[in-house]
Amino acid sequence: MSEFSKTLELINSRMPRQALSGKLYHDVDVYQDDLEQIWHKNWIFAGHTFEIEKPGQYLSLQVGKYPVIVVRDQNNIVRAFHNSCRHRGSRICSAEKGKVAKLVCPYHQWTFDLDGKLLFAANMGDSFKSDEHGLIPVHCQVVETYVYICVAESPPDFNQFRDAVTPFISPHNLRDCKVAYESNLVEKGNWKLVFENNRECYHCNGNHPELLNSFVENLSVAGVAGAVDPELQDHWNKCEAGGLPSHMVMDKDGQYRMTRIPLSKGAVSYTMNGKAAVNHRLDKSGVDNIGALLYFHYPSTWNHFLGDFAVTFRVLPLGVDSTLVTTKWLIHKDAQEGKDYDLDHLTKVWPATNDQDRRLVEESYIGVGSPAYTPGYFSEVAENGVCQFVDWYCETMKKQVKGG
Numbered sequence: 001m002s003e004f005s006k007t008l009e010l011i012n013s014r015m016p017r018q019a020l021s022g023k024l025y026h027d028v029d030v031y032q033d034d035l036e037q038i039w040h041k042n043w044i045f046a047g048h049t050f051e052i053e054k055p056g057q058y059l060s061l062q063v064g065k066y067p068v069i070v071v072r073d074q075n076n077i078v079r080a081f082h083n084s085c086r087h088r089g090s091r092i093c094s095a096e097k098g099k100v101a102k103l104v105c106p107y108h109q110w111t112f113d114l115d116g117k118l119l120f121a122a123n124m125g126d127s128f129k130s131d132e133h134g135l136i137p138v139h140c141q142v143v144e145t146y147v148y149i150c151v152a153e154s155p156p157d158f159n160q161f162r163d164a165v166t167p168f169i170s171p172h173n174l175r176d177c178k179v180a181y182e183s184n185l186v187e188k189g190n191w192k193l194v195f196e197n198n199r200e201c202y203h204c205n206g207n208h209p210e211l212l213n214s215f216v217e218n219l220s221v222a223g224v225a226g227a228v229d230p231e232l233q234d235h236w237n238k239c240e241a242g243g244l245p246s247h248m249v250m251d252k253d254g255q256y257r258m259t260r261i262p263l264s265k266g267a268v269s270y271t272m273n274g275k276a277a278v279n280h281r282l283d284k285s286g287v288d289n290i291g292a293l294l295y296f297h298y299p300s301t302w303n304h305f306l307g308d309f310a311v312t313f314r315v316l317p318l319g320v321d322s323t324l325v326t327t328k329w330l331i332h333k334d335a336q337e338g339k340d341y342d343l344d345h346l347t348k349v350w351p352a353t354n355d356q357d358r359r360l361v362e363e364s365y366i367g368v369g370s371p372a373y374t375p376g377y378f379s380e381v382a383e384n385g386v387c388q389f390v391d392w393y394c395e396t397m398k399k400q401v402k403g404g
C-alpha cells in the first residue's frame with residue numbers, strides 16, 4: 001500500500017461531522033501527503049505587493065519543501081522564482097525580506113537578473129550556456145495587493161477566486177496601505193489544527209477576553225446553508241448601500257469565503273475599548289460602522305478588514321508539528337505613528353489572541369497524539385465552520401486521487 005493510500009484510508013474512515021484521527025495530525029507520511037497534495041498544488045498567499053514596492057525588493061518563504069522568492073523586477077513586475085541556484089542548488093536569498101540590485105548566489109556568486117536571467121557565472125568554460133540556467137519561475141498572481149504563488153507545474157484556475165474576491169477587497173483600497181506591524185509566531189502543532197482553531201469561536205468565551213471586546217461570532221456565516229439572522233441581514237444591506245459587498249460568497253468547493261459581519265454593540269475596531277485605532281479610514285463608503293469583512297482562502301490565509309485597518313494572516317507549515325503564523329496590520333500609508341495612531345492601541349488585541357490560540361493549538365496537538373484519543377463530533381450549533389474546513393481537507397485529498 002502506498003503512503004498516500006494509508007492517508008486516504010484514515011480520511012475515508014472518518015464519519016460525517018467527526019474530527020480527524022490523531023494520525024492525520026501526527027503521522028509524518030500524512031504530513032508529506034498534505035504537502036504534496038495540498039501545499040504543493042494550491043495557490044498560497046505569500047505577501048502584499050506594497051511590501052516589495054521598489055525594484056529589487058523581495059520576500060522569501062518556504063512552501064512545504066519549496067523555498068520561494070518573490071521579487072519586483074526592473075519593470076515593476078512582481079515575479080516568483082524557486083529560491084534554489086541553477087548551479088548546485090544553494091538557496092539564494094536566506095533573509096525573509098530585503099532589497100538587492102541583482103540576485104547573487106552566496107555560494108559561487110552566480111548572478112541573476114531580477115527577471116531570473118543568469119547574467120554572470122565565472123569559470124564555467126566555453127560550452128556553458130547561460131541562457132539555459134535562468135532561475136526557474138514559480139506561478140505568481142496578484143489580486144488587490146495579495147501575492148499568491150503556486151509551485152505546481154500546472155496551477156489550478158485562479159480567475160474564479162480573483163473575480164469573487166476583488167469586489168470585496170477593492171473598496172478597502174489596500175493599494176494605499178503599508179504594514180504598521182508584523183508578528184511571526186511559531187505554533188507547535190500541525191497546520192490543520194491551526195486552521196481548525198481559526199474556523200470556530202466556540203473557544204472564544206473561555207480564551208479571548210481581548211478579542212471579545214469587539215468581536216462576536218456570527219454563526220450564520222460559518223459556511224453552511226441556513227437562515228441568516230436579521231441583524232446580519234441589516235448589516236449587509238447597510239454596507240451594500242454604501243458600496244461594500246457584504247453578502248456571503250462561498251466557493252463551490254469550499255476553498256474560500258468572503259462575508260461581512262457586525263462587531264459587538266458600539267465597537268468599530270479590534271481594540272481594547274472597541275474604538276477606532278487609526279484616524280485614516282481605508283474605505284470611502286461613508287458607512288459609519290462597517291464591522292469586519294472576513295475572508296479566508298485555504299490552506300494559507302484568513303483576513304479581517306475593518307474601517308480603520310486590516311489584519312492579514314498567513315499560515316505556512318514548517319513541519320508535521322510546527323506551523324508559522326504571520327500577522328500583518330495594514331493601515332493607510334499616510335497615517336503617522338503618534339499622530340494618527342498609537343501602535344500599542346492598534347496592536348493590543350491580536351498578539352494576545354494569537355498567543356492564546358497558539359496555546360490552544362499546542363495543547364490540542366499534544367492531546368490528539370495520545371493513543372487514548374478518539375475523535376469527537378463537531379457541534380451542530382457552534383462548529384459548522386471547523387467542520388467545513390475538515391470536510392474541505394478530506395474532499396481535497398480524495399479528489400487528488402481521482403485527478404481532480
Ligand code: FES
Nearest residue numbers: 085087088105108
Ligand atoms: S550553488 Fe549557486 S553559485 Fe554555486
Ligand SMILES: [Fe+2]
Nearest residue numbers: 197203208357
Ligand atoms: Fe481563537
